[in-house]
Amino acid sequence: MEIVALNQISPDQVILWTWKFITLNVTILYTWLVMAILVFISWLATRNLSSEMNVSRWQHFLEVIISVVRGEISEMTKKGADNFVPLIGTLFLFICTSNILVIVPGFIAPTSSITTTAALASCVFIAVPYYGISRNGVLHYLKEYFQPNFIFFPFHVMGEISRTLALTVRLFGNIMSHEKVVGILLAVTPLLFPIIMQALGLLIGVIQAYIFAILSMVYIASALSADEEGHAHAHTKKEG
Amino acid sequence: MHIDWFVFAAQIFNFLLLMYLLKRFLFGRILKAMDDREAKIAARFAEADALNEKAREAADLYEKRNLQVNEKIEQMLNEATLAAENRRKELMEQVRTDVEHVKARWQDMLKREQEAFFFDLRRRAAGSLYATARKALSDLADADLESRIIDEFVKRLGSLEEEKLAQIRKAVAAGGGRIAVQSAFEISAAQRTQIEKAVSEQIVRDATMRYLVEPDVVSGVELRVNGHKIAWSLNEYLETLVENLTETLQREAHAA
Numbered sequence: 001m002e003i004v005a006l007n008q009i010s011p012d013q014v015i016l017w018t019w020k021f022i023t024l025n026v027t028i029l030y031t032w033l034v035m036a037i038l039v040f041i042s043w044l045a046t047r048n049l050s051s052e053m054n055v056s057r058w059q060h061f062l063e064v065i066i067s068v069v070r071g072e073i074s075e076m077t078k079k080g081a082d083n084f085v086p087l088i089g090t091l092f093l094f095i096c097t098s099n100i101l102v103i104v105p106g107f108i109a110p111t112s113s114i115t116t117t118a119a120l121a122s123c124v125f126i127a128v129p130y131y132g133i134s135r136n137g138v139l140h141y142l143k144e145y146f147q148p149n150f151i152f153f154p155f156h157v158m159g160e161i162s163r164t165l166a167l168t169v170r171l172f173g174n175i176m177s178h179e180k181v182v183g184i185l186l187a188v189t190p191l192l193f194p195i196i197m198q199a200l201g202l203l204i205g206v207i208q209a210y211i212f213a214i215l216s217m218v219y220i221a222s223a224l225s226a227d228e229e230g231h232a233h234a235h236t237k238k239e240g
Numbered sequence: 241m242h243i244d245w246f247v248f249a250a251q252i253f254n255f256l257l258l259m260y261l262l263k264r265f266l267f268g269r270i271l272k273a274m275d276d277r278e279a280k281i282a283a284r285f286a287e288a289d290a291l292n293e294k295a296r297e298a299a300d301l302y303e304k305r306n307l308q309v310n311e312k313i314e315q316m317l318n319e320a321t322l323a324a325e326n327r328r329k330e331l332m333e334q335v336r337t338d339v340e341h342v343k344a345r346w347q348d349m350l351k352r353e354q355e356a357f358f359f360d361l362r363r364r365a366a367g368s369l370y371a372t373a374r375k376a377l378s379d380l381a382d383a384d385l386e387s388r389i390i391d392e393f394v395k396r397l398g399s400l401e402e403e404k405l406a407q408i409r410k411a412v413a414a415g416g417g418r419i420a421v422q423s424a425f426e427i428s429a430a431q432r433t434q435i436e437k438a439v440s441e442q443i444v445r446d447a448t449m450r451y452l453v454e455p456d457v458v459s460g461v462e463l464r465v466n467g468h469k470i471a472w473s474l475n476e477y478l479e480t481l482v483e484n485l486t487e488t489l490q491r492e493a494h495a496a
Contacts, residue, residue, distance in 0.1 A: 010242075012242070012244055012247055013242075021246055022246060023244065023246060023247065025244075027247060027251070028247060028250055030252050030253070031251060033252070035254060035258045035261070037255070038258065038261075038262060038266075039258070039261045039265060041263070042261070042262055042265040042266035046265055046266060046268070046269040046270060046273075048271075049269050049270065049273040051271065052277075052280075053278075055273075059270075059273070061269050062266070063270060063273075063274055064269065065270065066266075066270050066274070067274075070271075082271055084443075085267050085271065085310075085451050086259055086262065086267050087259060089262065089266075089267055090255070090258055090259040090262050093262065096326040104377060110251075113247075114243065115244055115247045115248050115251055116251045118243060118248060118251075119248050119249075119251035119254075119255060120251075120253045120255060122248075122252060123255055123256070157310060175424070184403050196296070231248060
């Protein structure tokens with residue numbers, strides 16, 4: 001049974017319930033599912049956390065993930081990473097879990113909806129000035145928009161908007177197109193080939209989650225100090 | 241591309257909610273646990289360092305004490321050796337003294353035995369000489385030896401010096417006029433008269449005479465007055481003979 005028809009480009013179009021302007025579609029439902037899974041696993045894993053020398057496997061697993069996130073962040077900010085761990089970690093875990101659960105039949109990744117990716121990118125769009133201002137103050141942050149002179153102000157603003165748009169479309173495009181490709185291949189090729197495509201899809205999903213999180217961090221890091229801006233832009237260009 | 245703005249807002253809310261929940265249930269707790277553990281590990285390292293330091297100090301102290309103990313042992317050993325040496329010398333000295341003592345006692349005993357032997361020898365020699373002389377006198381001169389002894393005794397009384405006589409007279413007066421004559425044989429009446437005559441001539445008249453037979457007085461006569469004595473006996477000759485004999489024997493013993 002297909003939940004999202006092949007000609008429907010987004011799971012947003014599958015509306016389950018509506019009342020006035022409030023709509024409940026498949027995207028929101030699966031978002032809640034992913035959230036529930038993540039929170040449940042988190043609760044399960046951290047309920048018996050110990051700061052002793054001997055810890056459980058679960059705790060080791062989580063600590064490895066958090067350590068990697070923390071390491072990546074501190075590599076970019078060169079400063080305390082703990083402030084950014086919740087935002088970047090949540091982005092990564094949410095996107096990664098959504099993308100991996102695609103292998104479960106009947107599951108539609110919320111990230112294959114442009115509304116979700118736009119919402120996530122908007123959060124990053126807001127987080128960049130938030131962290132920048134809270135670290136350096138409003139004036140210092142705004143001054144960065146007029147560097148090297150005021151002519152560059154519109155380009156800076158356009159840059160901010162376009163990279164948010166890029167974040168949105170990159171994730172949406174990858175996940176949505178993958179689902180469509182698998183759907184089409186299922187119709188025209190034997191069983192084995194779509195399985196390979198699914199495996200590839202898992203890889204793409206994890207990589208996209210990593211890219212989204214890293215880019216978010218790069219953007220935030222670029223707002224934190226002028227010194228690190230060049231470094232951050234270099235990262236952006238390389239990725240683009 | 242259609243974007244449902246309600247869904248967009250709902251997704252932002254969902255994301256923020258998830259962020260809050262994960263921060264509360266996952267990141268906060270894990271970061272805290274990790275930090276706690278790091279702090280704990282650091283504390284353990286610090287503790288280990290402190291213990292290590294302490295152990296090193298203890299080892300140093302132990303080594304120092306060991307050295308001290310060794311020094312002390314050496315010192316005590318030296319002292320003990322010295323004390324033992326002193327004690328050995330003392331003991332040796334004591335043993336030497338003891339040996340000297342034993343030797344002296346032994347020599348003393350030997351001397352006494354020698355003396356006893358010579359005393360015995362003297363007595364036997366005297367007895368033998370007496371018998372021989374007596375037999376010789378009686379054989380040769382046909383005269384009674386005892387009468388010859390009395391004669392000789394009387395002669396000696398007659399030839400006494402005046403000083404000695406004065407002493408004897410004084411002694412006789414102090415002793416109440418009693419004079420004792422001791423001899424190895426019985427003195428006959430004639431001989432007694434001869435003696436009394438000589439006494440009255442030389443010493444004192446009317447003395448009370450007492451005659452005793454005493455075998456110890458070897459072949460002779462003794463006149464005893466209150467501590468003084470006039471005698472003639474073979475003893476003198478025999479003593480000379482014994483002395484000569486002793487000297488000869490000792491010379492022989494030393495030569496050996």
